[in-house]
Amino acid sequence: MPELPEVETSRRGIEPYVIGHKIQTVIVRQHQLRWKIDRQLPQILSGQTFHTVARRGKYLLLHTSSGTLIIHLGMSGSLRILAKDHVAQKHDHVDIIFANDKCLRFTDPRRFGAVLWTEHDPITHPLLKKLGIEPLEQEFSGDYLYRLARNRNIAVKLFIMNHQIVVGVGNIYANEALFDAKISPKLSAKKITLAQYQQLAKSIKKILQAAIRQGGTTLRNFLSGEGKPGYFIQHLKVYGRGGLACTKCKTKLKEIRLGQRSTVYCIQCQSQSRAD
DNA sequence: AGTGCGGCCTGTCCGC
DNA sequence: TGCGGACAGGCCGCAC
Numbered sequence: 001m002p003e004l005p006e007v008e009t010s011r012r013g014i015e016p017y018v019i020g021h022k023i024q025t026v027i028v029r030q031h032q033l034r035w036k037i038d039r040q041l042p043q044i045l046s047g048q049t050f051h052t053v054a055r056r057g058k059y060l061l062l063h064t065s066s067g068t069l070i071i072h073l074g075m076s077g078s079l080r081i082l083a084k085d086h087v088a089q090k091h092d093h094v095d096i097i098f099a100n101d102k103c104l105r106f107t108d109p110r111r112f113g114a115v116l117w118t119e120h121d122p123i124t125h126p127l128l129k130k131l132g133i134e135p136l137e138q139e140f141s142g143d144y145l146y147r148l149a150r151n152r153n154i155a156v157k158l159f160i161m162n163h164q165i166v167v168g169v170g171n172i173y174a175n176e177a178l179f180d181a182k183i184s185p186k187l188s189a190k191k192i193t194l195a196q197y198q199q200l201a202k203s204i205k206k207i208l209q210a211a212i213r214q215g216g217t218t219l220r221n222f223l224s225g226e227g228k229p230g231y232f233i234q235h236l237k238v239y240g241r242g243g244l245a246c247t248k249c250k251t252k253l254k255e256i257r258l259g260q261r262s263t264v265y266c267i268q269c270q271s272q273s274r275a276d
Numbered sequence: 277a278g279t280g281c282g283g284c285c286t287g288t289c290c291g292c
Numbered sequence: 293t294g295c296g297g298a299c300a301g302g303c304c305g306c307a308c
Contacts, residue, residue: 075301110285112302
């Protein structure tokens with residue numbers, strides 16, 4: 001499922017094909033995504049040109065001179081660059097066709113994704129304005145996490161998955177980063193020491209950067225803009241490995257539910273702060 | 277304000 | 293082999 005590394009991989013993959021090419025036609029086959037696609041979208045976009053492909057958290061921002069197309073991949077969404085006459089399949093919901101006969105295609109079987117148009121600064125959009133900081137920016141640090149964790153009683157895994165705190169850390173990488181930082185996912189956010197948060201911030205950056213280098217994690221159907229799968233799955237140490245042996249100490253990895261999400265950790269390696 | 281949970285979706289897998 | 297049902301999950305929006 002697309003988390004920050006997958007979205008960044010998509011961004012890099014589509015960027016060279018999207019920037020500077022005039023939009024000729026837009027085809028919307030399915031309007032009902034997470035939010036309804038604006039019926040006017042084809043008219044709005046036709047004739048315009050994207051000049052930037054940016055990312056904020058897991059949102060892709062395709063800027064034109066009059067507004068921004070906001071794309072979220074949800075759980076199962078993907079973007080690909082294809083020839084414009086490439087036959088559309090069942091879950092191919094949106095095609096943006098350029099004057100050079102290339103097509104940017106949005107595919108999303110579960111339709112948790114979104115394609116939205118705004119004429120305002122997207123940073124002020126209701127979906128984006130409350131987002132926390134980017135994990136790969138310098139301001140994201142152990143001090144930052146420690147400061148925001150004061151009086152927060154939720155499990156640290158849910159804390160780092162909260163997009164008002166830090167964006168882009170989804171279930172896979174939250175599990176992986178906590179394993180890397182040797183912190184139990186169940187620990188209350190306020191009980192974690194500054195030193196632990198410094199390690200955790202480091203681990204989050206390290207894991208996300210490594211995943212981006214590998215082109216993301218392909219679980220079922222994630223492909224980059226150029227149609228390549230991601231290879232980070234080979235590096236996952238806990239996610240999807242419940243019941244299997246810890247790669248470090250061979251203890252059987254424990255799988256629990258935290259905030260309705262599957263959580264996998266090693267009770268041996270991630271237990272230094274006894275509250276387990 | 278912080279926390280918890282329902283709901284939106286469909287492909288996959290499991291048991292009968 | 294076919295079918296129902298559980299499950300997966302990002303994240304908004306509501307309830308407490």
